[in-house]
Ligand SMILES: NC(=O)C1=CN([C@@H]2O[C@H](COP(=O)(O)OP(=O)(O)OC[C@H]3O[C@@H](n4cnc5c(N)ncnc54)[C@H](O)[C@@H]3O)[C@@H](O)[C@H]2O)C=CC1
């Protein structure tokens with residue numbers, strides 16, 4: 001990396017968690033509390049952005065982020081990030097799916113206890129010299145039913161604690177594992193049964209269009225009288241006006257809320273009225289706020305930012321495939337190979353068929369191939385896309401769809417002509433083949449009907465000519481006249497199709513000393529005996545990169 005990659009930390013992060021970024025390749029700016037406009041003004045300079053739940057990473061912010069490769073969410077929920085907009089722009093979004101789970105579950109347990117024993121009201125009264133022993137008689141948790149909506153990581157840990165306190169725990173989650181539930185002595189059931197049986201209801205789903213306002217007046221009415229509701233997930237899951245009405249009617253006994261539709265909630269009339277109710281305990285989104293959780297989420301995210309800025313795949317991307325480090329090591333040389341094969345395909349065959357077969361033979365057939373698909377799309381579209389368009393594992397599928405490119409992948413592990421061979425075959429039968437060797441990296445072994453063996457690097461001129469004496473000399477003279485050197489040369493003979501009957505060959509020349517001008521290329525092409533000529537420039541900066549992101 002020639003220039004330092006700039007990283008913006010836009011929400012408060014644990015200082016101890018920043019150590020993965022203490023590398024001379026990076027500069028870190030900490031600027032918190034920025035408005036959308038302020039963020040738009042400065043984000044263009046940054047390669048990485050780190051946020052928690054406060055900063056809203058909107059489509060507008062992302063559109064201004066011309067150099068942004070990655071947004072790191074130091075926490076679980078990514079509802080403050082426009083993930084779709086990021087995906088379209090090829091910007092990776094990563095989070096920390098585990099770092100604050102225990103913290104969120106422990107706050108939930110604290111709030112269940114607080115709601116059962118009126119701790120908020122009692123503490124508040126004591127500050128006002130009120131000794132309210134009679135008014136604040138609570139309920140016992142042992143033997144009561146805890147209903148969990150969303151039996152993921154936080155929900156499961158809450159269940160462990162609640163079972164430990166002698167509660168009966170039931171949960172609803174369409175994707176929950178029955179074996180985990182049974183191991184934790186939790187009954188998995190429908191939302192209807194959870195609502196009808198729970199004495200305490202706790203929410204642990206993400207905020208999604210399908211979960212927004214999932215607890216509304218209808219659901220509250222279905223619950224038994226005297227229940228308590230705890231929300232340490234997201235404010236938008238509960239209809240606040242409906243909950244306030246239910247509290248006012250005494251149908252809901254108490255509520256404990258850590259999260260609100262707008263945060264801070266003080267400008268929202270609904271939130272303010274709800275928080276003011278005597279049986280509501282509220283906390284300022286403290287679910288993840290323990291020293292341990294903040295250290296864990298910061299390390300989790302800064303490590304991934306470091307990896308992505310060094311062109312490696314992260315371990316928990318929200319909008320890209322996750323690939324193990326060992327698979328990634330195997331894939332890396334092939335991402336370069338396939339990107340170059342794609343580039344060669346577009347340059348040499350001068351057309352883009354609507355569909356391709358991407359065939360992996362030998363050992364490469366056994367690794368996950370999503371980055372290789374992305375490398376193909378990048379290579380095929382590189383010379384014909386607007387400059388600066390990023391194609392990577394994040395947006396490759398979208399770019400392919402937009403350009404109407406369909407790729408069928410085929411894996412043939414038993415084919416071992418080479419230890420690993422990659423074939424790109426267009427719908428009309430045009431083929432490029434290549435493999436990676438340990439010593440010299442990517443190599444091209446077939447272009448169309450011609451068998452060859454060359455390393456795709458630097459500037460390469462490919463000319464098809466009738467196989468007759470003097471052709472190489474002509475090309476050498478024209479290039480020499482342009483001040484260009486031929487640094488290596490391979491002649492590829494026809495091996496496939498009509499074999500030698502055509503009487504032509506491919507000349508593949510590595511050219512040094514500058515660009516091959518369009519005029520020189522036309523002069524070569526119009527030489528008697530020459531059939532076609534193209535130049536492909538393989539970007540030297542990409543020779544060393546790992547899986548392209
Ligand atoms: N207050 C705070 O500071 C914190 C809040 N959170 C919130 O808690 C949420 C849950 O976190 P994790 O358990 O780590 O996530 P998770 O992804 O492990 O679990 C979420 C579960 O919700 C389930 N789900 C989705 N839609 C559902 C529906 N309609 N009905 C029932 N279940 C549904 C999913 O199948 C999944 O099992 C996060 O999305 C985040 O918004 C997380 C950490 C801290």
Ligand SMILES: O=C(O)C(=O)COP(=O)(O)O
Pocket residue numbers: 052053054074075076077078100285286287288289
């Ligand atoms: O991780 C989550 O989803 C949280 O809600 C934690 O939010 P925070 O990082 O504390 O702003």
